[in-house]
Amino acid sequence: MKKILSAALSMAMVLSLAACGGGNNSTPSTSGNNAAGSTPAASTPAAPTGDKVVKIGVFEPQTGDNGPGGKQEILGMQYAHSVQPTVEIGGETYEVKLEIVDNRTTPENGPSAAAEVVNRGVSVILGSYGSGVSMAGGAVFQEAGVPAIGVTCTNPQVTADCDAYFRICFTDPFQGPALASYAKELGVDTAYTLAMLGSDYDQGLVHYFKEAFEALGGTVISEDFPEGSANFVSYINNAKSAGAGVIFAPVSTNYAQLIIEAASAQGFEGSLLGSDTWDNNMVCESTVGKNVNVAVTTFYQEGGNPEFDAGIKEWINANADAKTNNGGNDMISAVTAMGYDAYFTALEAIKAAGTTDPKAVMEALPGVSYNGVTGLIEFDDIGDAKRDAAYIKAANTTTGVWDFVKVQGVG
Numbered sequence: 001m002k003k004i005l006s007a008a009l010s011m012a013m014v015l016s017l018a019a020c021g022g023g024n025n026s027t028p029s030t031s032g033n034n035a036a037g038s039t040p041a042a043s044t045p046a047a048p049t050g051d052k053v054v055k056i057g058v059f060e061p062q063t064g065d066n067g068p069g070g071k072q073e074i075l076g077m078q079y080a081h082s083v084q085p086t087v088e089i090g091g092e093t094y095e096v097k098l099e100i101v102d103n104r105t106t107p108e109n110g111p112s113a114a115a116e117v118v119n120r121g122v123s124v125i126l127g128s129y130g131s132g133v134s135m136a137g138g139a140v141f142q143e144a145g146v147p148a149i150g151v152t153c154t155n156p157q158v159t160a161d162c163d164a165y166f167r168i169c170f171t172d173p174f175q176g177p178a179l180a181s182y183a184k185e186l187g188v189d190t191a192y193t194l195a196m197l198g199s200d201y202d203q204g205l206v207h208y209f210k211e212a213f214e215a216l217g218g219t220v221i222s223e224d225f226p227e228g229s230a231n232f233v234s235y236i237n238n239a240k241s242a243g244a245g246v247i248f249a250p251v252s253t254n255y256a257q258l259i260i261e262a263a264s265a266q267g268f269e270g271s272l273l274g275s276d277t278w279d280n281n282m283v284c285e286s287t288v289g290k291n292v293n294v295a296v297t298t299f300y301q302e303g304g305n306p307e308f309d310a311g312i313k314e315w316i317n318a319n320a321d322a323k324t325n326n327g328g329n330d331m332i333s334a335v336t337a338m339g340y341d342a343y344f345t346a347l348e349a350i351k352a353a354g355t356t357d358p359k360a361v362m363e364a365l366p367g368v369s370y371n372g373v374t375g376l377i378e379f380d381d382i383g384d385a386k387r388d389a390a391y392i393k394a395a396n397t398t399t400g401v402w403d404f405v406k407v408q409g410v411g
Contacts, residue, residue, distance in 0.1 A: 052094045054087060054356045056346055057101070057122035059114060059137055059148070060129055064105025065252045068280065069335055070129040071325040073151055074100065076339025077126060078322075079312050087347050090354045096347070103133045110136025118144045123356045124346045129335060131155035132200060138162035147349070147362035151342045152276060152299065152335050155204060159383040166365050166383040168342055168374075169276075170390060175297055176208025177410040178390050179248060179273055182295070184216045186271060188245030193222045194235055194259070196251060205250035205275055212410070229255070232262035240268060250275035257286040264290035271295055279393075281331040284402055287395040294395040300337035301391045301404045305373040312336065331401065334374075334391070341372030 058077060061070035077098060086093050099120040103113035114137030117125055124147050128134045131153040141148045142164040150158055150167035154175060159165045183191055191213050195202030203224075210220040221242045223235055236259075239247050247270065249259050256278050263272055271293040274283070279298035287294050302309055313330040316322045323330065345368060350356070352364035370377045378386050389409050393402040 052089075052092060053097055054089065054094045054350060055097045055099050055120060055122040056343070057099045057117040057120065057125035057127075057146075059101055059103055059117050059125050059127035059134075061105040061133065062100075062102040065254065066105040066130045066133075068253055068282065068327065069152075069277065069333075070102075070105075070127075072280070072327070072333045073127070073129045073335040073339040075316070075322060075325055076312075076336035076341075077343045079315050079336075080340045080343035082315060083311070084344070084347065087350055089350060089356065094356070103128055103130075103137065105130060105133060107132040107136035109133065111140050113137065114140035118146050122146060123350060123358050124149065124361050126339070126342045126346060127151055128153060130201075131158050134158050134165070135161065138165050141165070144358075145362070146358040147365055149342050149346055149349075149365075151338045154276065155201070156384075163383075164362065166379055168345060168372075168377050168385045169299055169338060170387040171384060172205050172208050174388065174410060175275060175390060176205050176210075177212035178408045179275070179297055180209050180212035180216060180218070181410055182297075182392055182408050183213060183246045183248070183271075183273060184218060186245065188218065188270070190219045190221070190242060190244045192239035192242055192244035192247045193220060194232075194239075194247060194249040194251070195222070195224050196229075196255065197224045197226050199227075199251075201277075202250050206248070209248055209250075230258060232259050233266060235259075236262045236266040236268050239270075240266065245270045246273050247271075248273040250277065252277055253280045253283055256280075256283045260286050260290065260292055260294060264292045267291070276334065279334045279402070281327045281329055281333060284331070284395045285327075285400040287397045288400040290397055292395075292397065295392055295405060296394075296402075297390040297392060297408065298334040299391065300332070300334040300374045301393055301402065302332050303404065304337075308337070308340070308373045312340070337374050341370070341374050341377060344372060345370045345377055 060074050061067050085096055099122055101113050101117040103109055110133040126149050129152055134153040135158055142162050148165050152169045154172045156171050159167050193206045195206045213220055274296040276298050278296040316326055316330045348368045348370045349361050349365045353360035366379055380386055389407050392405040392408045394405050396403050
């Protein structure tokens with residue numbers, strides 16, 4: 001089924017990688033006491049003595065353009081590990097160890113980082129923030145027979161091209177049309193899209209947005225910018241000249257902040273729409289004091305699970321490194337909540353397998369059902385989570401926090 005879908009995707013369009021998108025290139029193994037910090041709650045079960053250990057690989061960027069997002073995704077896994085550092089396998093208690101490897105954002109680094117995490121003897125792998133590097137690592141995981149659970153990698157080919165990959169987030173063929181539907185609900189007839197040249201994530205989401213927005217009767221004007229751009233004034237002015245009511249720019253965090261700055265300076269009166277990569281506290285804080293309207297699609301909104309929110313905020317505030325890796329505050333990023341759910345989804349698969357053997361864990365994953373803080377996680381026959389809704393939230397330019405707007409589907 002995956003091979004059939006992969007062929008259909010390839011014939012339909014030419015696109016590939018999508019993301020959802022500092023430290024050492026390779027972080028040593030950790031059982032929760034790592035660079036990002038971990039202070040287990042008082043109710044945390046005691047780790048067993050002896051040699052019964054199961055290793056979960058973490059394949060995430062900590063450097064490169066997606067480093068900030070990768071660190072926030074890892075925080076969710078580390079907090080989950082502090083909550084439950086053990087797992088019952090076949091009636092025996094095993095200590096869980098996280099094996100964290102920096103894939104350094106880019107597809108070029110994916111295979112070597114994937115090989116490193118596989119060589120650490122892991123039973124299942126979590127990540128990555130960034131579909132390009134996920135797809136690059138997927139071939140290594142499949143050859144090694146080790147399952148991977150994508151957390152926020154949204155490109156459809158991550159799972160379609162790789163039997164070893166599963167995923168707990170929505171995909172771009174949903175996210176692009178959801179944003180297009182929201183733009184039409186705003187009463188917009190003309191949309192302007194801005195994407196980085198050579199970024200398959202940007203280009204893929206623009207494709208899905210454009211296709212859906214035009215099907216709804218709208219007009220789309222598209223432009224691309226070269227990697228490394230620092231000045232977006234001309235692009236904002238082009239959008240204004242075209243009469244665009246929204247600018248859709250599914251770009252990385254650093255470019256998002258620059259686009260917000262330029263839109264405010266040039267007096268763009270429409271809405272800036274971002275994809276899941278914009279759901280970052282640094283992006284939100286960059287809107288403070290500016291005359292901009294920013295809305296994003298994402299996987300979770302604070303308040304969705306008060307118990308989780310309170311627990312992870314306490315954990316982040318108790319450790320300076322964790323707070324630094326979260327951008328300097330305790331705002332909960334959706335990718336952090338997704339990292340938390342990915343960890344517990346992995347534990348469910350390991351328990352169902354009844355063994356630490358990666359092959360058995362892979363065979364158990366299709367039957368996993370886990371009710372996480374971001375919703376019910378179950379997989380279809382491709383290995384994708386059955387998700388058909390996204391959160392829309394908007395940046396509050398006074399408080400610097402995200403305000404919930406609505407749950408968005410496609411229509």
